[in-house]
Amino acid sequence: MGVIWLLSSGARTPGPALPHPLDWAAHGLGYLALGFCLGKATGQRQLAWVLAAWFGALDEVHQAFVPPREAGVVDWFFDLLGAFVGSRLALPPAPPASLHIELEFGESATTPEDGQADRLEFHENAKAS
Numbered sequence: 854m855g856v857i858w859l860l861s862s863g864a865r866t867p868g869p870a871l872p873h874p875l876d877w878a879a880h881g882l883g884y885l886a887l888g889f890c891l892g893k894a895t896g897q898r899q900l901a902w903v904l905a906a907w908f909g910a911l912d913e914v915h916q917a918f919v920p921p922r923e924a925g926v927v928d929w930f931f932d933l934l935g936a937f938v939g940s941r942l943a944l945p946p947a948p949p950a951s952l953h954i955e956l957e958f959g960e961s962a963t964t965p966e967d968g969q970a971d972r973l974e975f976h977e978n979a980k981a982s
Contacts, residue, residue, distance in 0.1 A: 892943025905936030
C-alpha cells in the first residue's frame with residue numbers, strides 16, 4: 854500500500870508516461886500484487902478485495918489533488934479487477950461441501966453410529982444428485 858501511495862503522490866511516476874492500455878495494465882498488476890498480499894495477510898478473499906477496493910478509491914481521489922495527475926473511474930476499475938484476481942490467487946479454493954462429508958466419514962460411513970444416520974443418508978443422496 855505504501856509503494857502505491859508513494860508512486861501516486863508524485864507529479865510523475867518513474868520512467869516515461871504510459872499510454873492508456875499499458876497504464877491500465879500497470880494499475881491492474883499493481884493492485885493484483887496488493888490483492889495477493891492482502892489475501893495472504895488476512896486469509897480471507899472478500900476482505901482482501903474490499904480493502905484493496907477502498908484503498909484504490911482513496912488513491913484515485915488522492916490523485917485528483919496531485920498536479921498534474923488526475924483521478925479516473927477507468928483506472929479504479931482496473932484497480933478493482935487486479936485486486937480481485939490477486940485476492941483469488943492468494944488462497945486456494947474451498948473444497949465443495951460434499952467432499953467435507955466424504956472426508957468426515959471415510960470408510961466408516963457404511964456403519965454409522967447413533968446420531969450419524971441422518972448425515973450418512975444426506976451423503977448418499979448427495980452422491981446420487
